Amino acid sequence: MAKKEIKASFKLMAPGGSATPAPPLGPVLGANGVNxxxxxxxxxxxxxxxxxKIVGCVVTVYTDKTFTFEIKSSPASVLIKEKAKVEKGSxxxxxxxxxxxxxxxxxxxxxxxxxxxxxxxxxAAMRIVEGQCRSMGVVVEG
Numbered sequence: 001m002a003k004k005e006i007k008a009s010f011k012l013m014a015p016g017g018s019a020t021p022a023p024p025l026g027p028v029l030g031a032n033g034v035n036x037x038x039x040x041x042x043x044x045x046x047x048x049x050x051x052x053k054i055v056g057c058v059v060t061v062y063t064d065k066t067f068t069f070e071i072k073s074s075p076a077s078v079l080i081k082e083k084a085k086v087e088k089g090s091x092x093x094x095x096x097x098x099x100x101x102x103x104x105x106x107x108x109x110x111x112x113x114x115x116x117x118x119x120x121x122x123x124a125a126m127r128i129v130e131g132q133c134r135s136m137g138v139v140v141e142g
Contacts (some may be wrong), residue, residue, distance in 0.1 A: 004062040008032045011058050016050030019043050034067050054078045073116050076132045079109045090137025103142035
């Protein structure tokens with residue numbers, strides 16, 4: 001079999017198990033030569049266990065109009081907002097604090113994100129997540 005040539009590669013975020021071909025996904029997929037209906041059907045099947053949770057996805061499109069995609073873990077900001085039970089991060093994180101999470105929660109987030117983080121150890125991954133907390137105005141206790 002001949003080697004497939006890559007036409008495009010792009011990233012997107014969508015709710016797991018409940019994505020639709022409506023904007024913003026449909027136009028992005030269509031512009032890159034991917035059949036939106038086919039992609040959404042496969043994406044929802046793979047992410048059915050993550051119902052409603054935002055997940056990242058890397059889509060690779062080939063010249064013969066086929067595609068592959070890889071599901072990534074949820075963004076750290078989504079996981080932090082979920083643990084801290086806040087709607088959004090602070091607009092002025094150095095002055096206004098919007099929530100608190102425990103160090104155990106930071107460790108749980110780091111474990112979930114470990115495969116996608118550029119960290120050599122669990123401690124380094126936790127420091128990355130703590131930095132994200134600081135930039136969102138969420139205080140880490142413990």
